[in-house]
Amino acid sequence: MDVHLRELRYFVAVAEELNVTRASGRLFVSHPALSKQLRTLERQLGFPLFDRVHGGMALTRQGRALLPFARELLGRWNAGVEAARAAAPSGTLVVGMQTAVGRGIQQETLRGFRAAMPGWELSLRLVNWTDPSAGLADGGSDVAFVRPAVAWRRGDHRPQVRAFLGALP
Amino acid sequence: MDVHLRELRYFVAVAEELNVTRASGRLFVSHPALSKQLRTLERQLGFPLFDRVHGGMALTRQGRALLPFARELLGRWNAGVEAARAAAPSGTLVVGMQTAVGRGIQQETLRGFRAAMPGWELSLRLVNWTDPSAGLADGGSDVAFVRPAVAWRRGDHRPQVRAFLGALP
DNA sequence: TTCTATTACGAGACTCGTAAGGATA
């Protein structure tokens, strides 16, 4: 009965738009994919979340009952991740990545950073690609790989940041 | 940054056992699979949840911070599903299934049921296979497919239940 | 040796996008 939080995001989006096509645009997926996910969720639950009416969707009684829980879960998960991140021991440089970086660069940079900053840790954080700042905006990342170049917080001259940038090939 | 609730279940189990092998037994998965899921979760988050110490695992500060949220999410999701299920309009027979039933049987049974019970709906609920009663125990299912035969609540003689059983090939 | 956790790898399930189908005004 476990679900993916993504399915709940999809559910909430469709419940807000009451229109699969529009919601799919907001979620950056195709409408067939969204429609299928919705059906899968309904099948797992064993009850319908939406009635298919002309021109879109309408929440069923069950869908209306589930919706606040879906919203709550999404919010609490974000809160939990932030709380855990805040509990990180100091001495860690958090590197945000929208997508995996070529293995060679990653390894080489790691070695260089460790040589330059003994006692410090590198934490590679995989960031949701919908965040163009790769975690810099919310302060979750110290530096980040974004296309097409490496970026860092403006005016950030902490030694671990400088060491990391210096270690780049 | 979305996660599967299954990953949180895995995380909680390992946090409670502090031992991947033991936790994997409790979760009915192999230890390599569990170990890999844990690593994946840590990689997505960008921080470690456990320190690998001799004889098992130890929660990091971040892991300790995240744990209550993971428990909360799992609990709230179950509560949400129950709330939604309770909101179902009457006139629905909920059929629990531990696993998909052969398509022929399902379709044929559906037709038979609808012919026998106009105005009633069949809801096919996919139940976690760790529940041997397929939802009968918690009252979430009215009847259920379990191996090796069809079972129903003892003493249940409601007309929709009788119609469903009668519609079986 | 015995207890851990992890990596390697292949099979099956899931998830996506593009394209086609079908229902309603």
Add this chain to the structure above:
DNA sequence: TATCCTTACGAGTCTCGTAATAGAA
């Protein structure tokens, strides 16, 4: 026709189990 949602299908990814690997007492 126009606007929806859904199904079909192929490609890539995820998830699992078995088997092998690796480190610590």
